Structures are given as C-alpha cells and as structure tokens.
Amino acid sequence: MSDAANSGHGLLGILGGMGPMAGAAFAARLVALTPAERDQDHVPTLLCNDPRVPDRSLARLGQGEDPLNAMLRGLRLLERAGASLIAIPCNTAHLWYDQLAASTRVPLLHIVEAVCDDLRRLGVWGRVGLMGTPATLKLGLYQQPLLQRGFEVIVPDDAGLAQCVDAIAAVKGNRPEAAFEPAAACIRALIARGAAAVVLGCTELPLAVPHGRRGEFATALTDSIDALAKAALVRYGRIAAPVGLALAD
Amino acid sequence: MSDAANSGHGLLGILGGMGPMAGAAFAARLVALTPAERDQDHVPTLLCNDPRVPDRSLARLGQGEDPLNAMLRGLRLLERAGASLIAIPCNTAHLWYDQLAASTRVPLLHIVEAVCDDLRRLGVWGRVGLMGTPATLKLGLYQQPLLQRGFEVIVPDDAGLAQCVDAIAAVKGNRPEAAFEPAAACIRALIARGAAAVVLGCTELPLAVPHGRRGEFATALTDSIDALAKAALVRYGRIAAPVGLALAD
Numbered sequence: 001m002s003d004a005a006n007s008g009h010g011l012l013g014i015l016g017g018m019g020p021m022a023g024a025a026f027a028a029r030l031v032a033l034t035p036a037e038r039d040q041d042h043v044p045t046l047l048c049n050d051p052r053v054p055d056r057s058l059a060r061l062g063q064g065e066d067p068l069n070a071m072l073r074g075l076r077l078l079e080r081a082g083a084s085l086i087a088i089p090c091n092t093a094h095l096w097y098d099q100l101a102a103s104t105r106v107p108l109l110h111i112v113e114a115v116c117d118d119l120r121r122l123g124v125w126g127r128v129g130l131m132g133t134p135a136t137l138k139l140g141l142y143q144q145p146l147l148q149r150g151f152e153v154i155v156p157d158d159a160g161l162a163q164c165v166d167a168i169a170a171v172k173g174n175r176p177e178a179a180f181e182p183a184a185a186c187i188r189a190l191i192a193r194g195a196a197a198v199v200l201g202c203t204e205l206p207l208a209v210p211h212g213r214r215g216e217f218a219t220a221l222t223d224s225i226d227a228l229a230k231a232a233l234v235r236y237g238r239i240a241a242p243v244g245l246a247l248a249d
Numbered sequence: 250m251s252d253a254a255n256s257g258h259g260l261l262g263i264l265g266g267m268g269p270m271a272g273a274a275f276a277a278r279l280v281a282l283t284p285a286e287r288d289q290d291h292v293p294t295l296l297c298n299d300p301r302v303p304d305r306s307l308a309r310l311g312q313g314e315d316p317l318n319a320m321l322r323g324l325r326l327l328e329r330a331g332a333s334l335i336a337i338p339c340n341t342a343h344l345w346y347d348q349l350a351a352s353t354r355v356p357l358l359h360i361v362e363a364v365c366d367d368l369r370r371l372g373v374w375g376r377v378g379l380m381g382t383p384a385t386l387k388l389g390l391y392q393q394p395l396l397q398r399g400f401e402v403i404v405p406d407d408a409g410l411a412q413c414v415d416a417i418a419a420v421k422g423n424r425p426e427a428a429f430e431p432a433a434a435c436i437r438a439l440i441a442r443g444a445a446a447v448v449l450g451c452t453e454l455p456l457a458v459p460h461g462r463r464g465e466f467a468t469a470l471t472d473s474i475d476a477l478a479k480a481a482l483v484r485y486g487r488i489a490a491p492v493g494l495a496l497a498d
Binding site: 172 | 285289421
C-alpha cells in the first residue's frame with residue numbers, strides 16, 4: 001500500500017443511488033479491481049446509495065423535477081462524514097457536474113475524463129461509438145471531451161437509442177437478463193458503422209452486458225463503472241495512471 | 250411502496266468493510282431482492298465500507314487487535330448520517346453484537362436471526378450444516394439459536410474448517426474463482442453427513458459459491474448475505490415476513 005493511500009487520503013465518498021444497482025456495482029468493482037490480499041488493503045469507502053434522487057434524464061429533457069437539490073444533500077452527507085474524494089457513478093448526473101463541484105471543497109472525479117483515460121489505457125484511437133441515456137447523448141456530455149482528445153464520435157440512431165433506453169430500464173427494474181439483447185443490438189450496430197470501441201456511457205449499461213459476455217463483441221467496450229473505479233484507484237495510489245494522457249490540443 | 254417505507258424509515262445503515270466485497274455485495278443483493286420498477290422504489294442505504302477494521306476472527310481467537318473500537322466508529326458515522334436501522338454483513342462481527350447494540354439507540358438487525366428466519370422461509374427442518382470462520386464456529390455464534398429453534402447442528406471437521414478458511418481467504422484476496430472448490434468440498438462433506446441445508450455463515454462464502462452454481466448441490470444453501478438483506482426488506486415493508494417464526498421453546 002502506498003504512503004499516499006495510508007496517510008493522504010481518507011474515505012472515498014460515492015454519490016450513488018442513480019441507480020442503486022450501479023452504486024452498489026461501483027463499490028464492488030472498486031474492490032475487485034484493487035490489488036489486495038486482505039480486507040485491510042482496500043480503499044475505505046462510504047456509499048450514499050439513496051435512490052430518491054429525481055430522474056436525471058427526464059429532468060434534463062424538461063419532463064421532471066430537478067435532481068440538483070437531492071444530489072447536493074448527498075454531497076453534504078459525504079462531506080460531513082469525512083470524504084476526501086468523491087465519485088458519482090451516474091453519467092447523466094455529470095450534466096450537473098459544474099454546480100456540484102462548485103458547491104464543495106472535496107474534489108469530484110469526472111466520469112467522462114475517467115472514460116477518456118480508459119480509452120487511452122485500452123489503446124483505442126479513431127472512431128468511438130457512444131451509448132447512454134437520451135439526455136447524455138442529446139446534451140453532448142461526452143462528445144466535446146472525446147473530440148478534444150482526437151476521437152471521432154458516433155451515436156446510436158433512433159432505433160439504437162430506444163435499445164439503450166430499454167436496456168437501462170430493464171436493469172433499473174431488476175430484470176438484467178432482459179437488458180442484454182437490446183444493449184447488444186445497439187453495440188453491434190455501432191460496430192457495423194466502424195466503431196473501434198463502444199463507450200457504455202450510462203452506469204446501467206455495464207450491468208446489461210456482464211463481463212463474461214464482453215468477448216462476444218468484435219471491439220473493446222469501455223465500461224464507465226470500471227473506468228471511474230480505476231480513476232479512483234489511481235488517485236489512491238493503488239494502480240498506475242495510464243500513459244499518454246496529454247490532451248490532443 | 251408501503252407507507253412505512255415512505256415515512257417510518259429513513260436510511261438503512263450498512264456497517265460493511267468486513268470484508269469490503271461482502272459489504273458491496275450486500276448492497277447489491279438488497280437492490281436485486283427488492284420488488285422494484287425504477288430507482289425511486291428502492292430502500293435508501295448508506296454503506297460504510299471501511300475495511301480497516303482489525304480481523305474479527307483472529308481477535309476473537311486471541312491473535313490480534315480488538316475490532317470493537319473500529320466498529321463503534323462506523324456505527325457513530327451511520328448514526329450521525331441518520332440511519333434508522335443498521336445491518337452488519339459480517340457474521341463474525343456479531344460476536345460483538347451485544348456491545349454494539351448497547352452502544353446505540355438505532356436498532357441493529359442480527360444476522361443469525363435473519364438466517365434462522367431464512368431456514369424457515371426455505372421450509373428447512375432437522376439437521377443443518379454450518380460453515381463459517383474459525384471464531385464463528387468455535388465460539389458457537391449460531392449453535393444455540395439454531396438449537397433453540399429445534400435444529401440439529403453439524404459443523405465441519407478439521408479438513409472442512411481448513412476449506413472454509415481457504416475459501417474465505419480467496420474471496421478476500423480477490424480470487425473468487427479459487428474459492429469455489431474448497432467451499433464446495435466442505436458443503437459436499439456436510440451433505441454426506443446428512444445436512445438438510447447448509448448455512449453459508451460467513452459473508453465471504455456466498456461469494457465463493459455464485460448463485461448460478463448453487464443448483465449443483467443436493468440441498469438448500471442459506472446465504473447469510475441474502476438472509477440479512479431479506480430481513481431488512483421485511484422491516485422496510487418491501488417483502489413479506491416468513492410464516493412460522495415462533496421459537497421452538
């Protein structure tokens with residue numbers, strides 16, 4: 001364990017609940033991706049898995065209550081409990097990243113930066129397919145950061161977007177086995193259009209495509225849960241940072 | 250969602266970290282076992298997954314630091330954050346249950362009661378095989394409650410106890426695939442001795458025997474993670490209590 005991990009860092013706060021299975025899966029993948037032999041080698045975490053946050057995608061498309069206040073309450077809870085770094089395992093929530101970051105002195109990881117780092121880690125260049133919620137795709141959460149780093153971005157057509165929505169709803173409704181086919185159909189269509197990798201840019205999507213079935217696809221899948229967990233583990237000195245992280249500009 | 254769940258209950262606090270994968274798995278199974286169609290239907294939880302708690306089994310066998318103070322710090326954190334019910338997904342930690350319960354006004358679920366309830370839910374009677382850490386088995390955490398409820402209890406022999414220890418260590422060392430064979434060998438030996446069910450009485454053991462492989466065994470396996478999650482969901486009005494819960498005495 002590095003000195004930084006022992007002394008410089010306290011609790012990793014996790015603002016979860018969006019959705020709750022994604023929050024729990026993030027906590028589990030953080031443990032699984034940590035080089036460790038015993039309990040005491042792991043990063044101490046505090047997961048606020050409160051699913052009462054209003055739906056992020058509906059709100060951003062003007063169809064529902066604003067989730068910002070509920071997210072700020074979660075941030076305050078994590079701050080008061082002593083979090084020294086915060087991860088938010090929900091892509092759509094990052095449409096409020098600037099307001100959340102401005103409200104706290106605790107550094108917040110950014111899931112899009114984590115995914116961009118993971119694409120570099122995987123050695124991916126060129127055309128990248130992007131999956132996510134309607135709000136994440138329509139409001140361009142990923143497009144500009146990916147373009148800045150020299151990637152070309154393609155997004156699903158209307159049928160593919162409906163498949164993303166179906167897969168995400170199935171995971172949120174505790175029917176993960178019904179989530180695979182729509183997610184897989186969308187992935188295959190992006191690959192057919194030349195994607196060198198597909199970003200699972202909603203934290204329900206990695207739960208729709210279990211790790212054991214990822215080999216069925218002809219390209220790399222970048223998992224936003226795992227990417228965010230790796231970004232946290234880099235900050236805690238548990239794994240190495242990927243090389244070649246300089247921005248293309 | 251029941252009224253009780255909406256009004257009477259706040260956050261479910263989870264005193265995790267013992268080990269951290271078991272804490273995260275408990276949070277995930279709680280979600281998976283909840284009848285829900287959308288994020289907002291789930292129980293709000295706060296998982297303190299701090300793995301720096303000294304080893305419970307070593308301490309209880311006189312070979313290591315007492316974990317009580319670290320567990321009390323976690324309880325205080327959950328209390329201050331507003332937990333109205335607390336679950337501890339670690340069987341061995343329940344050897345300190347009385348001190349923990351005496352230190353807080355927040356009700357603590359008891360994992361052994363949850364497992365006993367689950368045996369009734371599964372319709373199990375008669376001889377039950379019990380797996381767990383050396384401290385859990387040697388100090389009789391489960392034996393008296395099971396006997397009081399009319400069960401006969403059998404425990405692993407020395408070879409079986411070594412298999413439990415190996416399986417638990419493999420899960421804690423992030424090698425779950427190496428945990429299955431020792432756990433399975435111990436289960437098979439207990440079944441050969443007439444066990445009508447086997448209690449996975451350490452929260453690493455359900456992670457050693459994935460849900461998809463439980464059908465390989467001739468008897469029911471009672472999973473202490475799932476049993477504790479069901480006990481919480483009963484308290485939140487999300488699932489029905491098992492029938493026939495009266496004590497045998």
